[in-house]
Amino acid sequence: MGPAVENIATLMAPPASSMDEPEWVAAITAAAGTPLLLDLHNLYANAVNFGHEPLAYLMRFPLQQVAIVHISGGVRIDGPAAPGEPPIARLLDDHLHDVPDPVYHLLEALGERCPRLLTVVLERDGRFPAMGALMDQLRRARAALATGRARGLRRPQRQVSEHALLAT
């Protein structure tokens, strides 16, 4: 596999944009002819931070191009507050916290719809928990992916099943 394009997390809406993120990612991957490394926590953070429903947001990405998936955790941070109003909170993708439940749900949905074999990478850069906790997150990721794949197998348009490839 050659290089892949990864979606990023941002704390601010990119100024002067003429496309939104899914449109831009689709255009970049199509133009470059590269697979997409889909970071589900980045996607989730951007959806939360800018008022999108995460699952609907995921569906707008070019899921047929996804070959690798990153999952990770983050933390809510407070921004500046206008006088008399609560501070604006944003979700920061910091790789220092456990993977939140919605990311597993997104992985499940991705497994249902993505036709390619997926490699899922759990990213963790610090505040490491016990090994067992990391393994639990991997197990949850595998379970979510398996659930999504099983659901996808029931979809009539699915032609290549991961399980069939696994058996070869």
Add this chain to the structure above:
Amino acid sequence: MHSSRLETFLARLFTDAEFREAFINDARQVADAQSLDAAERDAVLAIDRPGLLLAARSFAAKRRDTGARGSSRRLRPRWRQLIRPPAGPGTASCLLQFFTCADQRSTRFRDVGLRNGDSLSVKRLIIIIGIWFLSLVACRSSGFFIRAHGCADGAALLESQSCCEAFEWGLRSRHRFVRGVGSDLSHGSCALGARPYFSIR
């Protein structure tokens, strides 16, 4: 819509605290002074200001973190400098890092990628092979690797691909190792493959 003027303006906004403060206090005046066209000017005036401040804070923290990591490398213990070739000589060095740093085996994962043009002295090579062999025996007898990979049911904790090659070689000879997809995995991750990257039979 983008131009070098706009990109320069945004880069300065992200990294220059004084400039950013001036923009927050009087965005119109600062934008007017930047030779932006009308569309660019409107875009920067409509900028997501809470997001800008949070992003700038995050970037600053990352720069500080990068600086701190750089200084800690300079304080590396003398004994480790002696046995670790300074230029990072490839697989052998990866193995050395992998097997001599106990924290990496359990909780820390570090990029130990190869560098071209590095060389090893014979003395260092002997020390490295010796430490690697003793570490491998110790880890094998404790069952650490087997248990870690087995618990993940095919998932793998990887230091680097080159580190794993030796481990794979050792276990493949015992017909206990299967290599799957995931050659793109190169550093710092807990890896989980739809087909496992490595698994133990």
